[in-house]
Amino acid sequence: MLDRDISRHYDDLDTWYRAAWGEHVHHGLWQTGRESQAEAVRGLITYLADTLAIAPDDRVCDVGSGYGGTARILSSDYGAEVDAYTISERQHTLAVAQRDGAPSPRYHLMNWMDNDMPDGVSDVVVAIESTEHFEDKGAMIAEMYRVLKPSGRVGIYTWVAGPSPADWQLRRLLEPIAIEGHLPNLGDESDYHRWLADAGFAEVRVENLTRNVRKTLPLISLRMLRRLAWDIRAWRHIVFGPNRVLAKTMVRIMTAYYTGAMTYGMFVAKKPD
Numbered sequence: 001m002l003d004r005d006i007s008r009h010y011d012d013l014d015t016w017y018r019a020a021w022g023e024h025v026h027h028g029l030w031q032t033g034r035e036s037q038a039e040a041v042r043g044l045i046t047y048l049a050d051t052l053a054i055a056p057d058d059r060v061c062d063v064g065s066g067y068g069g070t071a072r073i074l075s076s077d078y079g080a081e082v083d084a085y086t087i088s089e090r091q092h093t094l095a096v097a098q099r100d101g102a103p104s105p106r107y108h109l110m111n112w113m114d115n116d117m118p119d120g121v122s123d124v125v126v127a128i129e130s131t132e133h134f135e136d137k138g139a140m141i142a143e144m145y146r147v148l149k150p151s152g153r154v155g156i157y158t159w160v161a162g163p164s165p166a167d168w169q170l171r172r173l174l175e176p177i178a179i180e181g182h183l184p185n186l187g188d189e190s191d192y193h194r195w196l197a198d199a200g201f202a203e204v205r206v207e208n209l210t211r212n213v214r215k216t217l218p219l220i221s222l223r224m225l226r227r228l229a230w231d232i233r234a235w236r237h238i239v240f241g242p243n244r245v246l247a248k249t250m251v252r253i254m255t256a257y258y259t260g261a262m263t264y265g266m267f268v269a270k271k272p273d
Contacts (some may be wrong), residue, residue: 006133006182010066010088013246015233018094020223023069026129026157027213027264037219044157044213045070046077048126051268052153054078058123061085061147062105063112063140064130068095071105080104080124085112112140117147124148128157135184138195145199148271154201156267157209159253161186162260169261173252177262180249192267201269210264214257217250224250 010017017025028040029047054060056079062071065084068091074080082105086092092109099105108115113134125144134140144154161174178186187195189206196204224247256262 007087007089009182011090014088014090014094018067019227020220023067025066027216029209029212030215031212037216040216042073045073045128048128048155048157048266048268049074049078051266052124052126052155054080054124057081059083059121060124060126061115061117061122061144063125063127063144064133065091065095065105065107067091068098068105068107070126070128071095071107072098074126075102075104082106083108083115083117083122085110085115087111113143115143115147119146120149120152122147122149122152124153124155126155129159131156131158132181132183132186137185137187137191138198141195141201142199145201145271150271150273152271154196154267154269154271156192156265158192158265158267159183159186160192160263160265161188162256162262163188163190165261169256169259173256173259173261177249177252177256180245180252186262189263189265192265196267196269200271202272204267204269207266208263209266210257213264214254217254217257221247221250221254 024041027044028037029044030040031043035043054074058080060074060080060082062082062084065071065086068084071082071084075082084095084105085108087110089109092107095107099107125148131137131140148154165174174186177183193204
């Protein structure tokens with residue numbers, strides 16, 4: 001049921017997500033503050049790829065790959081062989097249409113928990129803002145461990161609940177964000193450390209990137225308002241449609257970032273030799 005709700009959410013909002021976000025439905029990373037939004041969005045991917053030292057011919061799994069933008073960059077810029085997983089039929093169709101006969105990326109329309117990868121075949125697994133949708137995050141991370149070779153690396157970008165949110169932050173921000181965004185739960189930093197350690201990963205490292213990414217949502221919100229000014233169809237998605245909570249959710253996320261109720265973390269770890 002949860003998979004169906006998440007898939008329907010992304011399929012229903014496909015036109016709007018592509019109009020507002022483009023092919024990368026995730027945050028941007030501002031390292032100097034002078035980047036354009038497009039540069040920041042691409043920078044988020046390259047920062048993770050460089051941190052994980054992705055090299056030519058590395059086999060990479062992209063968990064929750066969306067429209068395949070990250071997978072295409074890892075294939076074209078890094079020479080990686082990428083398997084990309086999404087449960088959105090619309091996202092999968094559009095990703096496949098852009099492959100243009102190239103052997104990589106390979107796009108899979110399936111839940112990561114049902115992937116058919118053999119044990120120990122991947123060099124790297126990445127998940128950019130997708131772990132939030134998994135109900136059993138420990139099992140999802142254990143599956144990452146299973147498909148990795150010894151010395152394989154994992155890299156996760158994720159929304160992380162603050163260490164001790166106040167009652168009002170829970171009631172007004174975190175709980176509604178989870179419900180409206182089809183997120184079964186939001187783990188905190190200690191949860192992710194535990195899930196990674198329980199799976200068997202070593203050398204776990206976390207980096208708080210909240211200050212570097214939180215500029216994304218105000219820019220997307222401004223793009224939303226500009227779209228509403230001339231596109232009557234956008235009102236169906238944002239104001240009157242079944243996903244009308246989208247704008248409210250974005251305000252909640254921005255507030256959560258600035259009040260410390262939620263952070264944006266990068267977790268990287270290694271499968272021992």
